[in-house]
Amino acid sequence: MAANQENGARSVNSRLENLRNLAPVERLARVAEATALGDADRQVFERGGLPLTLANGMIENVIGTFELPIGIATNFTVNGKDYLVPMAVEEPSVVAAASYMARLARVGGGFITSSTGPVMRAQIQVLNITDPHGARARILAERDAIIAAANAKDKVLIGLGGGCKDVEVHVFDDTPIGPMMIAHLIVDVRDAMGANTVNTMAETVAPLIEKITGGVVRLRILSNFADLRLARAMVRLSPETLKTSEYEGERIARGIVEACAFAIVDPYRAATHNKGIMNGIDPVVVATGNDWRAIEAGAHAWAARNGRYTSLTKWEIDTSGHLVGTLELPMALGLVGGATKTHPAAQAALKILGVTSAQELAEVTTAVGLAQNMAALRALATEGIQRGHMALHARNIAIVAGAVGDEIETVAAELAAHHDVRVDRAKELLETMRAGKA
Numbered sequence: 001m002a003a004n005q006e007n008g009a010r011s012v013n014s015r016l017e018n019l020r021n022l023a024p025v026e027r028l029a030r031v032a033e034a035t036a037l038g039d040a041d042r043q044v045f046e047r048g049g050l051p052l053t054l055a056n057g058m059i060e061n062v063i064g065t066f067e068l069p070i071g072i073a074t075n076f077t078v079n080g081k082d083y084l085v086p087m088a089v090e091e092p093s094v095v096a097a098a099s100y101m102a103r104l105a106r107v108g109g110g111f112i113t114s115s116t117g118p119v120m121r122a123q124i125q126v127l128n129i130t131d132p133h134g135a136r137a138r139i140l141a142e143r144d145a146i147i148a149a150a151n152a153k154d155k156v157l158i159g160l161g162g163g164c165k166d167v168e169v170h171v172f173d174d175t176p177i178g179p180m181m182i183a184h185l186i187v188d189v190r191d192a193m194g195a196n197t198v199n200t201m202a203e204t205v206a207p208l209i210e211k212i213t214g215g216v217v218r219l220r221i222l223s224n225f226a227d228l229r230l231a232r233a234m235v236r237l238s239p240e241t242l243k244t245s246e247y248e249g250e251r252i253a254r255g256i257v258e259a260c261a262f263a264i265v266d267p268y269r270a271a272t273h274n275k276g277i278m279n280g281i282d283p284v285v286v287a288t289g290n291d292w293r294a295i296e297a298g299a300h301a302w303a304a305r306n307g308r309y310t311s312l313t314k315w316e317i318d319t320s321g322h323l324v325g326t327l328e329l330p331m332a333l334g335l336v337g338g339a340t341k342t343h344p345a346a347q348a349a350l351k352i353l354g355v356t357s358a359q360e361l362a363e364v365t366t367a368v369g370l371a372q373n374m375a376a377l378r379a380l381a382t383e384g385i386q387r388g389h390m391a392l393h394a395r396n397i398a399i400v401a402g403a404v405g406d407e408i409e410t411v412a413a414e415l416a417a418h419h420d421v422r423v424d425r426a427k428e429l430l431e432t433m434r435a436g437k438a
């Protein structure tokens with residue numbers, strides 16, 4: 001079904017059946033039709049996303065560009081709206097897994113999400129003070145003047161309803177270099193990721209902070225522990241939806257809850273469990289031109305916020321026997337700023353996604369993280385990860401072994417069918433195939 005663009009609102013049907021069986025060019029046509037993607041944006045994907053001239057303006061000492069595949073996760077419904085989700089990632093089975101869980105979730109209405117406002121913290125480190133608590137009191141007494149100074153320069157952000165909203169002070173009485181006072185600017189960055197925005201504010205108010213405290217300011221930089229900028233996703237599935245030909249739905253639900261309990265108590269497992277969540281989140285962050293290091297830093301800081309590294313998700317069974325999954329984490333994503341506007345593929349990806357605010361982007365991305373975690377736990381708690389993952393990884397192995405063109409699918413299918421996904425086996429198969437043709 002084509003996108004409905006009436007009144008600026010867009011409605012997409014994300015259940016693009018059979019997309020997996022099309023050639024990439026046919027898939028692009030189908031996605032473009034479904035999302036009413038214009039010719040210029042389509043061409044971005046056909047030709048390769050980033051011209052060298054633009055790349056050269058983005059970072060230093062550019063010698064070329066580095067490409068990743070971009071796939072579309074289908075079936076997502078978030079807060080009653082369908083999304084086709086662009087994911088830029090090198091790992092097989094990630095896009096398939098997200099699409100699969102989104103297909104199951106949509107039976108019960110999809111994902112429910114919410115978020116806080118787009119609020120970031122900038123930190124200003126103040127040294128050489130013998131009375132850090134007195135300095136704290138002086139800063140808080142001058143709160144309004146500090147906010148006014150921070151907001152003096154960024155007229156665009158203020159015009160959009162954003163800007164510095166508050167000042168917090170954290171005192172560390174005992175550090176390796178003596179007492180330290182850290183002032184935080186609490187800034188609503190609207191649709192930006194906000195790092196440059198808040199860094200500029202922190203540098204602007206630093207002389208005022210020195211004057212008020214009598215100390216010396218050193219670092220003036222945002223915190224990637226964006227604990228005031230949280231996104232949340234929730235999903236609820238019936239056992240009937242979860243069941244497969246091999247496993248009862250109740251068994252799968254219980255297996256997912258047990259797997260999550262393992263990650264809640266054991267940091268060795270939590271690291272892998274959370275990596276599985278980031279398997280869903282990072283590809284959307286990359287595809288939309290956002291800063292994935294910032295998202296990773298925020299996620300893991302949040303996972304360790306109570307002093308012990310733990311699971312980012314929670315999986316439970318409610319009183320009616322439904323599986324309920326939740327994910328909450330910092331999600332500092334922008335629709336403007338950074339590379340989001342510079343990179344043509346990021347712009348085209350945002351059009352496919354059809355989000356209209358940074359908060360909406362953060363919420364959809366969090367729903368993808370939750371779906372990805374569910375896929376991994378469902379597989380791990382039942383048949384194991386290797387069947388589904390290695391079957392799709394087999395194409396990679398075939399390429400490593402030297403397969404080209406049609407040989408890739410043929411060799412991969414043979415490897416997967418015998419659950420023997422190894423490069424040396426792929427080479428043997430190739431030799432046999434080529435000898436047979438010669």
Ligand SMILES: CC(C)(COP(=O)([O-])OP(=O)([O-])OC[C@H]1O[C@@H](n2cnc3c(N)ncnc32)[C@H](O)[C@@H]1OP(=O)([O-])[O-])[C@@H](O)C(=O)NCCC(=O)NCCSC(=O)C[C@@](C)(O)CC(=O)[O-]
Binds near residue numbers: 377
């Ligand atoms: C891989 C699947 C989905 C196969 O699962 P399956 O049961 O073989 O799939 P299926 O053929 O029955 O298809 C079911 C749906 O999956 C999707 N799907 C299925 N195949 C494709 C494909 N080729 N291309 C596109 N979409 C695909 C698609 O949505 C399809 O529905 P349809 O739309 O066809 O009605 C499943 O085994 C799975 O979800 N496995 C988990 C995979 C995973 O988690 N991968 C991440 C990499 S492993 C890792 O790094 C993380 C980890 C595991 O360590 C994290 C942790 O430990 O927690």
Ligand SMILES: NC(=O)C1=CN([C@@H]2O[C@H](COP(=O)(O)OP(=O)(O)OC[C@H]3O[C@@H](n4cnc5c(N)ncnc54)[C@H](OP(=O)(O)O)[C@@H]3O)[C@@H](O)[C@H]2O)C=CC1
Binds near residue numbers: 162192197222338
């Ligand atoms: N630790 C970290 O994570 C760090 C990350 N970075 C990098 O910073 C970049 C992101 O910074 P960011 O501040 O988002 O980028 P930009 O400075 O590029 O963009 C933000 C600016 O865009 C303007 N703007 C226009 N429309 C809007 C809108 N709707 N909402 C909000 N602002 C709007 C604002 O004002 P105006 O037009 O007046 O500029 C705002 O200050 C990323 O590239 C990131 O990698 C940098 C330093 C550290």
